[in-house]
Amino acid sequence: MHDPQSLYEVFLRVARDGSFTAAARGLGYTQSAVSRQIQTLEEQWGTALFDRLPRGVRLTEAGRVLLPHAQGMRDRLRAARAELDVLRSLDGGTLRVGAFATADVSLVPCAVASFAARHPGVTVVHTEGPTAKHVELLAEGALDVAVLSAPGAVPPTGPDLHDLWDEPMYVALPRGHRFAGRARLRLAELADEPWIEGDVRPDRTLLAPALADGFRPRVVFRVNDWTAKLGFVAAGLGITVLPALAAGAARADIALVPVDPADLPHRRVYAATARGTTPSAAATAFLADLRGAVASMDR
Template sequence: MPASHSLYEVFLRVAQDGSFTAAAQALGYTQSAVSRQIQTLEDEWGTALFDRLPRGVRLTEAGRVLLPHAEGMRNRLRTARAELDALRSLGGGTLRIGAFAAADVSLVPHAMAVFGDRHPAVTVVHTEGPTAKHVALLAEGGLDLAVLSTPAGVPLSGPELHHLLDEPMYLALPRAHRFAGRPRLRLAELADEDWIEGAVRPEQTLLAPALASGFRPRVAFRVNDWTAKQGFVAAGLGITVLPALAAGAARPDIALVPVDRADLPCRKVYAGTPRGRGHSPAVGAFLALLRAAAERLATPAR
């Protein structure tokens, strides 16, 4: 029997037409199929719902009691089907996404803007925070998709990972800095500089991969926000590492110089989805837009 008609919808059609045969014709079933469905419903409720007459059928008292409840069930099923159809066609529903701060500079906003233009009926809920927070939310079912990052060589376990890009690192320098025009820099050349980082301990910053080689930066100021870091650099208070995703919105009064990848390898950037769960159409559509946005991200020219 087609899944588009429930037992209650068959019951209501028989009650309306007063005939198994007429209901079968209206629903596109055989008369025997309709009869079996009504018998199944009667067995479920433990009572006859129709009196079988020489010509057609008539609701019993039990059938009349069930009638308004069946109508309510039919209406709820119609609503559920409409909502599920909307999810399948991206005509409704909610998409919950998360991203680390640098990804929110250009990568994620671009994908969100295109997604909103194409699928305006889908509500997008956005959460910002570090990768560890989003990995936990994915595991708990609190997010449908998150943009995650991890240093090269450091595994990221838990979610299903979809590679987006390998993100190079840049040094943000004051425009007047002696190295501002260099095509590439080694960190050893900057050993005497003051650094502006998100934590006093270098192990907790983007400079962590360089520590194994003996490099020890002198962190002069702790600043978390990417825009604020650039302000400190522009004022000549120090230098900082700027990932490529944040470098796309760099201030015009600072210079960006690539870091030698022997010192700071590219950071891995992924879209993460809950492991073991199928992707909704909205997740699939947003993931495709993230991939397209990652491909279009150009190396900033400074």
């Protein structure tokens, strides 16, 4: 199959030079190759574009009509090729990224910083929100990559998932708490503690997986923002679950103790792309940056 841009380049060169031989010499082709490409173009348009004369060739009436359009198509194809080359080389374009709140504490910023350092010509657009929102945005084609979480054993449905991390859970305690120096905690030891969570119903919080074993936390304050939660903990008003992704934002006046995974399983974290689509070059590169950011956090 002939490249459309090449066909029109040859047509315009023959029209300028008035000769297949001269055009072939100028383009670095053989004369027969130029002749074949002109023949292909004439077959596509269903008409002769050149009169073959004893000495050279001359545009027919149809060729003269096609000439300005060929120039325009040649220029547009050149521009399209240049833009596609920019996307492939990651010298331009846009990368649209979405992530849930705690992924934005360190994982996503580290990955974006790494990506931006290597590909400064690509514009990164960030969207924050819960996993369900990003699943919808991926399906709508409004995101290129999303970082999603699955607190239980069931992964999000809809997008193509790329495993990133099994994220441990911590309990955030006031620095002076009696358990602050422990290497690990069981939730049964915290049954009488006041809890600070994003919902008064534990089944809507990160503690939900523990409820099946009979654990019933006493939620005394409903606080959604992670920074505010840690402020309440530091003031001695209660304790809270803190995902490992948010550990980098922990204050100096609180203590973080891992929760036994037998009580609170690790949370699965995924990168996701829209199902059935071909990720862009930028999306593919960013997936590698996410994996690199996780690897650095795991060390």
